Amino acid sequence: MAEGEEVKLIGSWGSPFSIRVEMALNLKGVKYEFIELEDRKNKSPLLQKYNPVHKKIPVLLHNDKPIAESLIIIEYIDETWEGPSILPKDPYERSMARFWAKFVDEKCLTAMWEACSKTGEEGDKAIEEAAQLLKFLEEEIKGKRFFGGENIGLVDISANFIGYWFGIIQELVGFELLTKEKYPNLCEWIDGYINDNFIKENLPPKDKMTEALIKALVKPNTGSKSSPNV
Structure with a gap:
């Protein structure tokens, strides 16, 4: 990861969708800060700010730029960082x-x-x-x-x-x-x-x-x- 690069993940420890993104980040060896969202029913200001459309986890913040929806996030991770490929090249x-x-x-x-x-x-x-x-x-x-x-x-x-x-x-x-x-x-x-x-x-x-x-x-x-x- 480039110097000065900031990666955060808003998620929940037990969510399969959140853990998908953690798997992708860890597969690529990306260092990130995990922000646990404990109460997902009461839409927090954090979700309203970074995912105003769906107000759901997970949300990846890359240099404060939000990416939502786990499958989209995984593709973003695969295209942004070096490491084992997550999607095939063909x-x-x-x-x-x-x-x-x-x-x-x-x-x-x-x-x-x-x-x-x-x-x-x-x-x-x-x-x-x-x-x-x-x-x-x-x-x-x-x-x-x-x-x-x-x-x-x-x-x-x-x-x-x-x-x-x-x-x-x-x-x-x-x-x-x-x-x-x-x-x-x-x-x-x-x-x-x-x-x-x-x-x-x-x-x-x-x-x-x-x-x-x-x-x-x-x-x-x-x-x-x-x-x-x-």
Whole structure:
């Protein structure tokens, strides 16, 4: 990092979206200040200042210039600093990485969270939807160590909720959606993912994360769209 360069990350220790950005920064070896936003429900002046559109974490501040939305931030980090590439260099492979990262974000995460947090007919529908979506990832990871090939890439970082958070949630809720019998390739990726030294260093402690997820899952269902951003 250049002398005099200032990098800050506004985030939360237990948010998979925030930790995505930490993974990208640490992969590149970028030194940064982490600003923990403890109360994300009451939109703080900090978020209103640096992310007035969405008022959500994470927000990266590079020399006081804000960048919001985790996938956009990761691409910015990849293009700004030297170090291991997060996105492929080949234009086609690069576009595919963007496609699957967006697929994880816009399709998988909501369905998987709702499969765990909703009950009755809504819960059954969410489980069925999540199961169908996971089949696409099961096929995409087939024959690969990581979604990025031999190295951790954009999709692996983006899928951290699937690789870590969801396993804890399954244990808490007591049902099995993502199993080795149904998704052997995806589960093999998960095993390699959570046991990778770099990934392990960047994941929140399981006991602390379990406690936070218990609180998130026992909240009354208001009928509004659930979110894994705990």
